[in-house]
Amino acid sequence: MNLVxxxxxxxxxxxxxxxxxxxxxxxxxxxxxxxxxxxxxxxxFAAFSIIVGLGQMxxxxxxxxxxxxxxxxxxxxAGTVALKxxxxxxxxxxxxxxxxxxxxxxxxxxxxxxxxxxxxxxxIATLSSSFIVxxxxxxxxxxxxxxxxxxxxxxxxxxxxxxxxxxxxALVISIVAWVLLEKxxxxxxxxxxxxxxxxxxxxxxxxxxVRFATYVFCAVLxxxxxxLLSCFSGGAALNMGAEYLxxxxxxxxxxxxxxxxGFANVPGIWGASLFLFLVVSMLNTxxxxxxxxxxxxxxxxxxxxxxxxxxxTV
Amino acid sequence: xKKALVLSTLAVLLASSTALADTSGKRxxxxxNYAGNSWRxxxxxxxxxxxxxxxxQGIVAAADAFTTAENQATEQAAQxxxxxxxxxxxxxxxxxxxxxxxxxxxxxxxxxxxxxxxDGIVTEPCAYRIAVDFAAMGKAEVDYLKEALPEGGxxxxxxxxxxxxxxxxISKGIHEGVAENPQFxxxxxxxGDWAQDVAQKAVAGILPSLPSDIVGVxxxxxxxxxxAQAFAAAGRPTPLIIMGNRQDELAWWKxxxxxxxxxxxxxxxxxxxxxxxxxxxxxxxxxxKVPQDLVVPFLRIDQDNLEASLESTPAGGVANVExxxxxxxxxxxxxx
Numbered sequence: 001m002n003l004v005x006x007x008x009x010x011x012x013x014x015x016x017x018x019x020x021x022x023x024x025x026x027x028x029x030x031x032x033x034x035x036x037x038x039x040x041x042x043x044x045f046a047a048f049s050i051i052v053g054l055g056q057m058x059x060x061x062x063x064x065x066x067x068x069x070x071x072x073x074x075x076x077x078a079g080t081v082a083l084k085x086x087x088x089x090x091x092x093x094x095x096x097x098x099x100x101x102x103x104x105x106x107x108x109x110x111x112x113x114x115x116x117x118x119x120x121x122x123x124i125a126t127l128s129s130s131f132i133v134x135x136x137x138x139x140x141x142x143x144x145x146x147x148x149x150x151x152x153x154x155x156x157x158x159x160x161x162x163x164x165x166x167x168x169x170a171l172v173i174s175i176v177a178w179v180l181l182e183k184x185x186x187x188x189x190x191x192x193x194x195x196x197x198x199x200x201x202x203x204x205x206x207x208x209x210v211r212f213a214t215y216v217f218c219a220v221l222x223x224x225x226x227x228l229l230s231c232f233s234g235g236a237a238l239n240m241g242a243e244y245l246x247x248x249x250x251x252x253x254x255x256x257x258x259x260x261x262g263f264a265n266v267p268g269i270w271g272a273s274l275f276l277f278l279v280v281s282m283l284n285t286x287x288x289x290x291x292x293x294x295x296x297x298x299x300x301x302x303x304x305x306x307x308x309x310x311x312x313t314v
Numbered sequence: 315x316k317k318a319l320v321l322s323t324l325a326v327l328l329a330s331s332t333a334l335a336d337t338s339g340k341r342x343x344x345x346x347n348y349a350g351n352s353w354r355x356x357x358x359x360x361x362x363x364x365x366x367x368x369x370x371q372g373i374v375a376a377a378d379a380f381t382t383a384e385n386q387a388t389e390q391a392a393q394x395x396x397x398x399x400x401x402x403x404x405x406x407x408x409x410x411x412x413x414x415x416x417x418x419x420x421x422x423x424x425x426x427x428x429x430x431x432x433d434g435i436v437t438e439p440c441a442y443r444i445a446v447d448f449a450a451m452g453k454a455e456v457d458y459l460k461e462a463l464p465e466g467g468x469x470x471x472x473x474x475x476x477x478x479x480x481x482x483x484i485s486k487g488i489h490e491g492v493a494e495n496p497q498f499x500x501x502x503x504x505x506g507d508w509a510q511d512v513a514q515k516a517v518a519g520i521l522p523s524l525p526s527d528i529v530g531v532x533x534x535x536x537x538x539x540x541x542a543q544a545f546a547a548a549g550r551p552t553p554l555i556i557m558g559n560r561q562d563e564l565a566w567w568k569x570x571x572x573x574x575x576x577x578x579x580x581x582x583x584x585x586x587x588x589x590x591x592x593x594x595x596x597x598x599x600x601x602x603k604v605p606q607d608l609v610v611p612f613l614r615i616d617q618d619n620l621e622a623s624l625e626s627t628p629a630g631g632v633a634n635v636e637x638x639x640x641x642x643x644x645x646x647x648x649x650x
Contacts, residue, residue: 026523029523030523035522037521037522037548038522041519041547041548042519044547045515045518045519131383134350138349141630145352145561145562145629145630146629146630157543229511234510234543235510235562235630237352237509237510237511238350238351239351240509240511243507243512277515277519280516280519281519281520281523284502284503284504284516284520285520285523287502287503290473291476293476
């Protein structure tokens with residue numbers, strides 16, 4: 001009983017409740033026959049939202065005005081360059097991963113450079129850098145789709161013990177993020193900056209260093225996600241990151257992280273990512289038309305956010 | 315194949331260059347709203363490939379391509395106004411919106427500029443439209459299924475981007491076809507946004523709750539390969555998936571054909587339709603009588619010309635044809 005009360009007090013529980021609800025509604029439609037297939041599909045596709053969502057969560061936690069809009073472009077560039085570097089060759093996988101990380105780090109540095117040195121607000125800085133990054137991806141190979149090396153294609157689409165490999169990757173990254181946030185000084189610093197940047201600075205928090213690291217972290221995760229997604233779906237496409245801009249922000253909010261910054265949580269990202277995939281599957285399964293589907297998705301998201309934020313204020 | 319195309323284009327250009335002296339001083343601009351996918355990239359390449367030589371040979375004075383950054387109607391309207399000020403004689407237009415650019419298009423017409431819209435057409439009456447009969451394209455898919463699967467069965471429909479005219483039209487054609495052929499039944503419908511990864515995700519989400527005897531997947535292009543991957547990932551037998559002329563789709567089809575004799579068809583619009591629009595604009599500037607509304611033919615690939623089409627399609631690109639002046643004259647004559 002005590003456990004239930006404590007669980008209900010968590011801001012992230014509502015994302016899981018919602019995800020479980022739509023999951024149940026979907027499998028009931030088929031009398032339970034779709035349980036395994038649907039669960040595996042949900043874990044697979046949620047994994048990509050989780051990876052970008054974690055990076056976005058740290059950025060948003062830095063406080064009002066902090067958001068990274070360059071995630072889709074970073075994903076596209078990383079996927080495009082990495083696959084071209086590897087050129088379907090299994091021996092070059094390490095080089096491909098190195099290129100991915102280098103791109104993430106470079107874009108993160110560029111983003112924070114614009115924010116800090118040129119004093120451009122993050123929303124404008126990351127938006128404008130995303131144009132440059134996206135154009136670079138277009139220029140780099142003109143939308144030519146190169147297949148991933150066989151090992152990577154196999155790895156990213158396969159499962160281990162029934163759990164999709166990409167979900168395992170997302171789990172490892174989530175554990176790292178959770179340790180950083182809950183157990184390390186870095187997480188305290190991020191939250192402190194988000195609660196009050198001035199107070200954090202006066203308290204001796206290395207504000208610039210932490211913000212810099214956070215933007216780099218977010219860009220690296222976006223690059224990794226682009227790399228995984230292009231391996232998973234058989235090649236990079238120029239528009240492949242597009243849907244992850246809103247998704248990355250939505251999973252942060254639905255997961256119970258404070259929009260105004262200062263409070264973050266990792267489990268909520270999982271609940272929200274699963275929920276966002278499952279709600280579309282559920283409405284497709286019930287044969288809702290596109291208009292109804294978008295309307296219901298919006299209403300359900302609002303309901304979850306209201307439920308989550310109420311618990312927080314009590 | 316490519317060489318023959320270039321040669322025949324050149325031959326046409328040479329043969330008709332004397333008759334076209336009238337347009338040698340004319341400048342044509344391409345106003346394009348989006349460049350961020352492989353179809354649009356191929357469209358711009360085709361434009362450069364055909365209009366470059368045309369300008370060099372003096373058929374037109376210039377044929378410059380302009381693309382807006384943000385795929386916004388307001389931005390493209392401003393771009394059209396710039397093109398008017400720069401004194402172009404014709405604007406070939408792939409529009410961000412069928413209606414929102416009408417004001418800017420009207421201004422161009424009033425300034426004596428010929429406006430030819432294609433793919434993303436505009437409704438302003440003074441503009442020329444090279445439209446695609448998308449509903450007929452959807453119906454052609456069902457017609458093919460009727461032949462390939464005479465017993466009929468359950469179908470999955472992958473639609474495009476919700477709320478876009480093209481999506482409604484293709485889907486309308488498909489549903490009309492299915493209504494005429496009651497042996498088919500659409501048991502599920504998802505939106506794939508014409509993108510491989512989105513289609514894969516949407517199909518993977520609905521597949522577990524669909525019956526196991528899906529015989530066919532009707533699509534809108536760009537989504538066939540993603541659908542195939544979703545079926546494979548779910549461990550289901552691959553149904554007949556209609557393809558949309560993307561190289562990855564054709565390559566997958568070829569693999570399946572070689573391995574198991576897999577049969578399907580592929581249909582879409584060739585990105586080279588931009589060159590058709592170019593020649594139509596040139597014909598109008600040349601003083602030819604051209605109807606306001608033209609229809610562009612589909613590019614269809616079948617079992618027997620799959621290899622040839624795949625060979626001429628660049629890796630990651632879209633099956634394409636560039637249109638010649640002769641093709642443009644034929645399309646114009648058909649619409650008369």
